[in-house]
Amino acid sequence: MATKTFSFNTDPHVATVNGMDLRFQAEVMGDEFMDAFGELRDAQKAAQGIDLEDLSTLDPAALRGAARGLRGFLARLMLAEDAERFTALDVVTKEGQVLSTHQDWDEAQQAADQVDGARAKWAMPMPDRILVALMEWVTELYGGGADARPTGSSSASARALPRGGKGGAARSRSKA
Structure with a gap:
């Protein structure tokens, strides 16, 4: 099974x-x-x-x-x-003072409209x-x-194979 x-x-x-x-x-x-x-x-x-x-x-x-x-x-x-x-949206004055913080754009804009020169802007x-x-x-x-x-390391991930021995003696086509 x-x-x-x-x-x-x-x-x-x-x-x-x-x-x-x-x-x-x-x-x-x-x-x-x-x-x-x-x-x-x-x-x-x-x-x-x-x-x-x-x-x-x-x-x-x-x-x-x-x-x-x-x-x-x-x-x-x-x-x-x-x-x-x-x-988060901040309602700020012309001078940059935060008057209030909101989660909804329309709500923030309404609050800004009530204060002369205020505007809504992203807090971040x-x-x-x-x-x-x-x-x-x-x-x-x-x-x-x-x-x-997944984030982080995984115990199931394959590990890189160790490089052993010397490199091959064959000529590269790009160098021919």
């Missing part, structure tokens, strides 16, 4: 961004990942048609919506504490290139990409 043992990853995946660790769930079940990915796709559909070559047609609200969708996708896959930090600002790189990384982790593997 053949027996095969399977186990779940138990250690969270960690992405270090500018010295700050963002912890992602050790395992994400298929439906959970696909639901989060579906929400991201919906946010990106709303931003379709943006032509960065012709900025006169740029709809900032659509672009912001796509960026919020990307943050939401990543946050759904993070551990709760890190997701809360990652999606992050360049879009980093957000996109994080999205690609978690898609590989949870979507079954080529690099999907």
Whole structure:
């Protein structure tokens, strides 16, 4: 009788961004990942048609919506504490004083609208290139990409073979 043992990853995946660790769930079940990915796709559909070559047609609200969708996708896959930090929005004055912190963009914007010159901004600002790189990384982790593997070392990993003896005496074709 053949027996095969399977186990779940138990250690969270960690992405270090500018010295700050963002912890992602050790395992994400298929439906959970696909639901989060579906929400991201919906946010990106709303931003379709943006032509960065012709900025006169740029709809900032659509672009912001796509960026919020990307943050939401990543946050759904993070551990709760890190997701809360990652999606926190500060309402700040012109001078940069934080008036309040919110988890919802519309709520933060409403609070900012009540104070002259205040605005809502991400408490953890992050360049879009980093957000996109994080999205690609978690898609590989949870979507079954080529690099999907448990974090840390594995006792089942093959060890490198020791190099023994001398190198071969054959001539390389590239040197011929």
